[in-house]
Amino acid sequence: MGSSDEYADLFMSLIADWRDKWQKPQMPFYFVQLSNHGKKEEIQDDSDWAAIREAQAQALHLNHTGMVVTTDIGKGKSNTFQSTLETGLRLSQLALKQTYGKRKMPQYPVYKSYSIEGNTLRIHFENLGKGFLHPDPVRGFIIAGTDRIFYPATVTVKKKEIIVQSPDVPHPVAVRYNWANHTDGALFGASGLPVAPFRTDNW
Structure with a gap:
């Protein structure tokens, strides 16, 4: 995890440095989270790629930043985007909403918190609109107990x-x-935008 921690620090330093060089401390900075890479695996809790995605998301703590999620449109084997047009559209929607004040632009659903209820975990989200859009069954969730398996x-x-x-x-x-x-x-919000990868632990 050391490399992802370093990435987070360097990425935020890059943003700060560019703003300093341009002498625009409030300059908007929008970026694309890593798309899919390699083959699908049901359990991959040691994924460095996922850790880098998380490191990218830490930049959202800086003012005037925004992130586009592309885990639903990336080509895994080639590590390129299946739809450059869709990625560009999402970036433009982000800029229209956050920079130009177009309030009706779609928002990404965001993980908020969770609670433990017996043998289940209940996960809460923000920016969902009227709820989720999803296949049946919903995939992509993994859980662990104190053994961390x-x-x-x-x-x-x-x-x-x-x-x-x-x-x-x-x-x-x-x-x-x-x-x-x-x-x-x-898993998508009512806006049609995907839920970003997340975890509740720091193992």
């Missing part, structure tokens, strides 16, 4: 919440979504 989770969608559980994890303490080089989940 992850298993695929069964997912129940309830309006603006996700409930996950697994018979292999009677006492879950952590959940991850799309934590892999090549993600398998296809």
Whole structure:
């Protein structure tokens, strides 16, 4: 995880340096999160690619930044975008909303918090609109107990919440979504934009 920690620091330093060089401390900075890479794997809790995605997202703590999620449109094997047009469209929507004040632009659904309820984890989100758009069954969620061993989770969608559980994890303490080089989940908000990969642990 050292490389991802270094990436986060360097990325934020890059943004600060560019703003300093341009003498525009409030200059907007929008970027694209890593797309899919390699082959799909159901469990890949040691994914360095996912850790870099998380490191990229840390830049959102800086003012006037924005991130486009592309885990739903990337070509895994070639590590390129399946739809450059779609990526550009999402960047333009981000700029229109955050820089030009167009409030009706779609927003990305964002992980907010979770709670433990017996043998399940209940996950809460923001910016969902009227709820989720999703396939059945929902894939991409893995959970673990205190042993830190992850298993695929069964997912129940309830309006603006996700409930996950697994018979292999009677006492879950952590959940991850799309934590892999090549993600398998296809969970979207009502806006049609995908939920970004996330984890609740720091293992």
